[in-house]
Amino acid sequence: MAMAARRCVLYAALSLLVLGSSLGSSAGSPESSFVKKTIAAHKIVIFSKSYCPYCRRAKAVFKELNQIPHVVELDERDDGWKIQDALSQRIGKRTVPQVFINGKHIGGSDDTVEAYESGELSQLLGIDGKEEEEL
Template identity: 55%
Template sequence: MVAIEQLVKEAINNNKVAVFSKSYCPYCSKAKNVFKELGQEFYVIELDQDDKGSAIQQYLAQLTGQRTVPNIFINGEHIGGCDSLLAIKSSGKLVKLLNN
């Protein structure tokens, strides 16, 4: 579990935007498209395509209390899922967060 914890923390801390996703999830696609539309690079781990995906998702649930995907972090801060991302986008806070 230490390796999983380290992998997750490195993904979160070494990238402005980290998205833990599943390739077939429509909410994940919608969230990733928000970043693409803004021209924002993001790091993604597709949990359904990674052999450690279920362990990563389990650790994320412990870390954030969120069991669902997408699980999004910006500047090391847990944002939440797609609905949370869309809410901060419509409030204008997303662009400010990305420019920090």
């Protein structure tokens, strides 16, 4: 019985070691670097999936504002799932879209629409929201 308990403890410790090393390695992964560099390099970044209606909704907000976001279509990349994992590590969510403006995480589709309707999005982008409302 004591031998079985030791094996169980050993298995649990080994599992934690493997889990800990895999979590630590994703923080410095090429995909994590890609996410960080992409967010830093562009004023507006949307991590998206081309078929997602929520992603289309978030992209439509920027079209209304006459702004062109940098869009990363995760489903069209071989490493898309790895990028989504790295994004999840960064913000704590796996859902798409995920929108960033000037390096600041805005959120998903609902958050983006809410920021648009409140005028916060125009303010973050440094554009006059009144002109867009007249369109």
